[in-house]
Amino acid sequence: MPSFTLPAVPAAARLEVLEVGAAPVVRRFLERLDLPGLFQRHLPRLRGRQRDLPTSTVLGVLLSNLLLAREPLYGIAAWAASFVPEHLGLLPGQATLLNDDRCGRALNHLYRADRASLFTTITLRVIRTFQLEMRQLHQDTTTVTFCGEYPDQAPAHQSDRPARITRGYNKDHRPDLKQLLYNRTITADGAVPVHCKIHDGNTTDDSVHQQTWLALRELIGSSDFLYVADSKLCNHDDMVLIAGKHGRFLTVMPRTRAEYKRFRARLRKGQVNFSEVYREANPRGKEKPQVVYQAFEDEAGSAEGYRIGWYLSSQKQQRDKQARTAKLNKTRKRLERLRPPGRGKGFTTEQAAQEAAQGVLSKAKVKDWLRVRVEKEVHSKQVQVGPGRPGPSTRYKEVQSTTYKVRAEINEEAVKRAERCDGLFALMTNDKGLSLAEALRKYKYQPYAEKRHEQLKSVFGVRPVWLKNPKRVESLLWLYHLVEVIQALLEREVRRQMERGEITSLPLYPERRHSAAPTAELVLGMFRGIRRYQMLNEQNQAVHTFYDPLPEAAQQLLDLLSIGRSAYGLPLEE
Numbered sequence: 001m002p003s004f005t006l007p008a009v010p011a012a013a014r015l016e017v018l019e020v021g022a023a024p025v026v027r028r029f030l031e032r033l034d035l036p037g038l039f040q041r042h043l044p045r046l047r048g049r050q051r052d053l054p055t056s057t058v059l060g061v062l063l064s065n066l067l068l069a070r071e072p073l074y075g076i077a078a079w080a081a082s083f084v085p086e087h088l089g090l091l092p093g094q095a096t097l098l099n100d101d102r103c104g105r106a107l108n109h110l111y112r113a114d115r116a117s118l119f120t121t122i123t124l125r126v127i128r129t130f131q132l133e134m135r136q137l138h139q140d141t142t143t144v145t146f147c148g149e150y151p152d153q154a155p156a157h158q159s160d161r162p163a164r165i166t167r168g169y170n171k172d173h174r175p176d177l178k179q180l181l182y183n184r185t186i187t188a189d190g191a192v193p194v195h196c197k198i199h200d201g202n203t204t205d206d207s208v209h210q211q212t213w214l215a216l217r218e219l220i221g222s223s224d225f226l227y228v229a230d231s232k233l234c235n236h237d238d239m240v241l242i243a244g245k246h247g248r249f250l251t252v253m254p255r256t257r258a259e260y261k262r263f264r265a266r267l268r269k270g271q272v273n274f275s276e277v278y279r280e281a282n283p284r285g286k287e288k289p290q291v292v293y294q295a296f297e298d299e300a301g302s303a304e305g306y307r308i309g310w311y312l313s314s315q316k317q318q319r320d321k322q323a324r325t326a327k328l329n330k331t332r333k334r335l336e337r338l339r340p341p342g343r344g345k346g347f348t349t350e351q352a353a354q355e356a357a358q359g360v361l362s363k364a365k366v367k368d369w370l371r372v373r374v375e376k377e378v379h380s381k382q383v384q385v386g387p388g389r390p391g392p393s394t395r396y397k398e399v400q401s402t403t404y405k406v407r408a409e410i411n412e413e414a415v416k417r418a419e420r421c422d423g424l425f426a427l428m429t430n431d432k433g434l435s436l437a438e439a440l441r442k443y444k445y446q447p448y449a450e451k452r453h454e455q456l457k458s459v460f461g462v463r464p465v466w467l468k469n470p471k472r473v474e475s476l477l478w479l480y481h482l483v484e485v486i487q488a489l490l491e492r493e494v495r496r497q498m499e500r501g502e503i504t505s506l507p508l509y510p511e512r513r514h515s516a517a518p519t520a521e522l523v524l525g526m527f528r529g530i531r532r533y534q535m536l537n538e539q540n541q542a543v544h545t546f547y548d549p550l551p552e553a554a555q556q557l558l559d560l561l562s563i564g565r566s567a568y569g570l571p572l573e574e
Helices: 023-032 035-042 055-068 073-081 100-112 115-130 209-220 236-244 258-268 314-336 350-364 412-419 436-443 446-457 470-500 520-525 552-560
Strands: 014-019 136-146 178-187 193-199 226-229 248-252 275-280 291-297 307-313 370-384 396-410 424-429 531-536 542-547
Touching (some): 035 115, 055 073, 100 470, 115 193, 136 209, 193 209, 314 350, 314 412, 446 470, 470 520
Antiparallel strands (some): 014 531, 178 193
16 A cells, blocks of 8 residues: 655644545546536526526436436435535535425426437437447337326326326236336447337337337438337338338247248248358357257248248257246146046046136147047945944945046147247348348347346336426436436447457456456446545645545546546546
8 A cells, every 4th residue: 555644734624525436437428428518508498596506417416326326316415415526517515405306396497398309419419429330220118117196197188298107018017007118229339229218108019119210210310220129010000111211120020920820830841941040159158059040031021021031049949848848747737637626536527527628728728739638437436225333234335436537648749840840930121131140140139228128127226216297207217318328338438448459358346357348337336435535624725635546447447438537636647
C-alpha cells in the first residue's frame, strides 16, 4: 500500500465521505448521447415559476439510479446525497431536492413531451455515435405485471391516453394480475435496443408487428433490413405487408400451419434428404457432443409463396425423444392405475373402462403411440350358504364376479415413425438471398432479444412497480428502455475494445476469475465501493482530497472505455 502524509488540518475541519462508484462511467455514456441536452430541448416549457431543479437533471439522476442501485422513488434523495454530486449531474446541495413528489412530477413532464420525436432523436444519435449496424433487427415482447386495481384509467377509445394496465395473456404466468405489453426491437450488432413501444395489457403479439416494422422503416429510412421475430409474425397480413413494401422477414413457422402437417407426412415416409449446414459446441459443456443442424428447403414453399427451410437439430432430437418417453411412461402408468370412483378395485363394465381410458388419452395426446385394451378379469370366491357361524357342516358355493381393467403398451412402430420428426423446426422467409445456413445463424440471434427482457425483470428489477398513475408508469418504463440502451452500449463498447486490443478476458468475477464477455453488471460492479474523502474547513473548502485505491481491472476498463481517471483521483497515464 502506498504511504502518504496528511497535511496539517485545522481543528474545526470535518471529513466528508462520498461515493464515486460507477457514476462517472454512466455519466460518460449519458453525455455521449447528450441525453441531458436532448431532454432539455424536447420537454415542454413549464408555465409560471421555473423549478429550482430542472426535469432534465432529475431524469438523468433517475437513469443513473436505475443503472446503479434501483432505489424506489422515495429513496432517491438519500441515495443521491451519498454520491459525489457532479458525477450525477447535480450541484452541491441539490440532492436533497430529489423527493418522490419531484421525481413523480418529472415523469409527468416527460409524458407530456413529444416522446416520439425525442425517442427518434435519441435512437438516431445512438446509431451515429456508436456506428450501429442496422441491417438485421430482432423483435420480441414481454409483459410487465402490476398489482392493484388501477380503476382511474382513461377510456379505451381515447387516442392520447397512456397504455391501459389490464389483464391479458401473462408471460409471467400470473393471469390473476394486470399487465402491460412491452414491445422491443434490438440490433444484431451488440443487441442494442433501437425501438420500444408500450401497449395495452390485452394486446396480442401478432397485432404489433405491422406498427413496429413501419416505425423501424421510418427510423432507418428504407426497407433494406431483415426483420426477425418469433412465430407470431408468421401470419398472412403481417408477412404480406412487409413483403409488399419490399421488406425482408425471417420467422419460425408454427406447428399449426398446414405446411407442417404436409411435410411431416413426407418425412415419416422417408422422402426427404437432409444435409448438414451448421454445427456448434454444446452449450451444456465441452464434454457433450456437438450440436449438429441439418436442413432441407421445401420446394413447394408456403401458401403465400415464401421460402420454407426445414431443420433438424441433434440437441432438439434428444429433447423431443426424452419428452415423448417421459410422457408415454407417465400416461401408461396412469392408465393402468385407473379405478372407478369409490372403493372399487376394477370397472364393472367394459364401457366404463374405455371411457375412463379415453379421458386420460385425450389430455395426454399420446394415443397414436400407445396400444390400449380393456381386459376382462373373472374372480371366483367361496361364499357361505345360509346364515350363522362357519362350522364343520357349513356348506359353500362358488360365486364369480367380473371386472375390467385398462392395459397399455407402447406402439414401437408408431414411435419409430414419430422419431423421424424429432428435432424438426421450420423457418419462413421472403429473402431469396439467404442460404439455409445463413438463415439459421441469423435466427439464432433471437434469444438475445429474450435475454434483454430477462435482464429487465431480474437485473433491473422492473417489478414491482409501485406507481399508481398510468402516465408515470409509461414514462418510467420508457426510462427503463434508455437504461437498457446504455447497458447494451456499455457491453458492446467493452467487448469491441477487447477484441481490438486482442484481450481474451478480464478478471471481473470474484477471486479475480476471468470473464471473456463482460456484462454491464460486472463492469459497473468493479467500481462499487470506491469513495472520495475530503477534509473540509469551516468554509466547506477542501483542504485535502484522497480516494480509495482503484483496482487494476477497473483502471483497464476506464482505458477501454476512453474515460479519464481523474474522477478517481488518478492521473490520465501512469
